Amino acid sequence: MASIKDVARLAGVSLGTVSNVLNRPERVGAERRARVERAIEELGFVRSEPARQLRAGMSRTVAVVVLDVTNPFFGQIVEGAEEVAEEHDAQVVVCNSAGDPAREARHLDRLLQQQVAGILLSPVHEVASAAQLASRRSRPPVVFVDRVPAGPGFASVAVDDVRGGGLVGELLSDTGHERVAFAGGPTGLRQVVDRLHGLRSGFRGREPVHVVDVDELTIRAGATVLDELAALPATTRPTAVFCANDLLAIGVLNACVRRGVDVPGELSVVGYDDISFAETASVALTTVAQPARRLGTEAARLLLDGEQRSVVFSPELVVRASTRAGPGT
Ligand code: RIB
Numbered sequence: 392m393a394s395i396k397d398v399a400r401l402a403g404v405s406l407g408t409v410s411n412v413l414n415r416p417e418r419v420g421a422e423r424r425a426r427v428e429r430a431i432e433e434l435g436f437v438r439s440e441p442a443r444q445l446r447a448g449m450s451r452t453v454a455v456v457v458l459d460v461t462n463p464f465f466g467q468i469v470e471g472a473e474e475v476a477e478e479h480d481a482q483v484v485v486c487n488s489a490g491d492p493a494r495e496a497r498h499l500d501r502l503l504q505q506q507v508a509g510i511l512l513s514p515v516h517e518v519a520s521a522a523q524l525a526s527r528r529s530r531p532p533v534v535f536v537d538r539v540p541a542g543p544g545f546a547s548v549a550v551d552d553v554r555g556g557g558l559v560g561e562l563l564s565d566t567g568h569e570r571v572a573f574a575g576g577p578t579g580l581r582q583v584v585d586r587l588h589g590l591r592s593g594f595r596g597r598e599p600v601h602v603v604d605v606d607e608l609t610i611r612a613g614a615t616v617l618d619e620l621a622a623l624p625a626t627t628r629p630t631a632v633f634c635a636n637d638l639l640a641i642g643v644l645n646a647c648v649r650r651g652v653d654v655p656g657e658l659s660v661v662g663y664d665d666i667s668f669a670e671t672a673s674v675a676l677t678t679v680a681q682p683a684r685r686l687g688t689e690a691a692r693l694l695l696d697g698e699q700r701s702v703v704f705s706p707e708l709v710v711r712a713s714t715r716a717g718p719g720t
Contacts, residue, residue: 392437392696392698393434393435393436393437394436394692394696395409395410395413395436395478395696397430397434397436398427398430398431398434398436399430401430401433401434402423402426402427402429402430403426404423404426404427406478407477407478408423408427409427409478410478410479410480412424412427412428413438413442414479414480415480439695439696439697439698441508441509441531441532441694441695441696441697442479442695442696442697450506450507450508450531451480451481451482451508452481452482452483452484452505452507452508453472453476453481453482453483453484453507453508453509453510453511453691453694453695454483454484454485454486454498454502454507454509454510454511455468455469455472455483455484455485455486455510455511455536455687456485456486456487456488456495456498456499456502456510456511456512456513456514457469457485457486457487457488457513458488458489458490458513458514458515458537458580459487459489459490459608459609460485460487460489461609462608462636462638462666463664463666463667463668464636464637464664464666464681464683465513465683467666467683467684467686467687468511468513468536468537468683468684468686468687468690469483469485469687470684470687471683471684471685471686471687471688471689471690471691472511472687472688472690472691473687474684474687474688474691475687475688475691475692475695476691476695479695481508481695484507486498486502488513488514488515490515490576490580490607491515492515492516492519495512495514495515495520496519496523499512499520499523499524503524503527503530503531506531507531508531508694508695509531509532509533509534509694509695510531510532510533510534511533511534511536511687511690511691511694512533512534512535512536513535513536513537513538514535514538515579515580516579517535517538517539517540517541517581518541518542520535520540521535521540521541521542521544521545522541522542524545525542525544532546532694532697533545533546533694534546534547534548534690534691534693534694535547535548535549536548536549536686536687536690537549537550537582537686538581538582539701539703540701544699545699546690546693546694546698546699546700546701547701547702548686548689548690548693548701548702548703548704549686549701549702549703549704550582550681550682550686550703550704550705550706551703551704551705551706552581552582552585552586552589552706553585553586553588553589553592554589554705554706555585555586555589555663555679555681555706556585556586556587556588556589556590556591556592556593556633556679557589557590557592557593558589558593558679558706558708559586559589559590559593559633559661559663559679559708560589560590560591560592560593560594560595560633561593561594561595562661562677562708562710562714562717563594563596563631563633563659563661563714564593564594564595564596565717566659566714566715566716566717567715568594568596568629568630568631568659568715569596569597569598569630570596570598570601570627570628570629570630570631571590571594571596571598571600571601571629571630571631571632571633572600572601572602572603572616572620572629572631572632572633573586573587573590573600573601573602573603573632573633573634573635574603574605574613574616574632574633574634574635574639574640574643575587575602575603575604575605575635576604576605576606576607576608576612576635576636576639578604580635582635583608583635586633586635586663587600587602587635590633598627601620601623601629603616603619603620603632605639608635608636608638608639609638609639609642610638610639610641610642610645611642612639612642613634613638613639613640613641613642613643613644613645613646614642614643614645614646616632616634616639616642616643616646617643617646617647617650617652617658618646620632620658621650621652629658630657630658630659631655631658631659631660631661631714632658632659632660632661633661633663634660634661634662634663635663636662636663636664637662637663637664637665637666637668637669637676637678638662638666639662640660640661640662640663640669640672640676640678640713641662641668641669641672641673641676643658643660644660644672644673644674644676644713645673647660647673647674648673648674654674654712654713655674655712655713655714655715659677659713659714659715660674660676660677660713660714661676661677661678661679661713661714662676662677662678662679663678663679663681664678664679664680664681664683665678665679665680665681665709666683669709669711670711672713674711674712674713675711675712675713676711676713677708677709677710677711677712677713677714678708678709678711679706679707679708679709680706680707680708680709681704681706682704685704686704689702
């Protein structure tokens with residue numbers, strides 16, 4: 392099925408021009424408008440139902456429900472979604488669940504009453520979220536973001552977090568670590584469980600992974616991770632810690648600097664996301680990059696093009712100063 396991007400490419404115009412021809416044709420010169428209309432005809436481009444609803448003015452709002460509005464990872468997702476919403480002359484509103492399933496459920500209830508054009512949802516627990524949405528007789532299209540949905544009827548965009556954890560396990564083995572820790576947040580988060588699973592499958596050390604549970608995946612919680620590791624006997628203390636996201640890892644780095652713990656000499660630290668602060672942290676952070684902005688653009692495109700499919704991106708390891716150099720480097 393031809394997309395708005397195919398039409399723009401064939402007509403030799405921008406996405407915005409195609410959107411204007413579709414939504415505000417009076418803003419486009421006759422020659423360019425004719426080129427776009429010929430391309431639409433030639434490709435057999437058909438507007439999706441959500442796009443038609445936008446044109447009909449039924450709703451110009453796409454809701455994005457995120458796990459933690461203070462985490463730059465979700466800010467990048469929202470930026471990507473807004474870029475695509477703009478192409479359809481629509482707007483984005485952001486709702487923060489703060490990792491609380493009850494708060495997420497209340498957001499969804501209110502959004503379902505407001506007739507929004509669609510919902511991009513990064514769920515706390517995907518099974519409960521899917522059940523709540525599926526129980527509605529009528530609902531707008533929903534795309535799960537950063538998660539593969541539980542059950543049919545939903546599109547999704549996600550990253551292979553098991554592979555992401557595996558890349559970290561391989562790096563820590565390749566750089567000589569025999570004892571490693573995983574600092575994870577609410578273990579109910581599917582992406583956290585997958586990263587730990589990947590670490591265990593990629594790490595070749597003899598010792599089992601030492602798991603440090605924290606109440607939240609934030610900078611503040613990083614200090615408690617170092618507290619727990621420092622309290623372990625020196626003979627069994629991990630020499631590396633893989634944190635479930637960059638905010639937690641930056642918290643560990645800050646605590647190491649405050650307490651004079653040498654990174655990576657005494658402790659290698661790895662994060663996940665590659666938010667903008669990772670590279671500029673007190674020690675440049677080794678991490679696993681997620682294409683957060685593309686998660687947002689792709690999710691919004693699936694929503695507004697009315698496509699129901701699951702897109703999975705591959706993570707990428709970004710090695711910086713917070714981990715030991717490998718052999719031969
Ligand atoms: O919300 C916690 C984490 O889950 C984020 O940092 C990001 O990694 C997401 O996948």
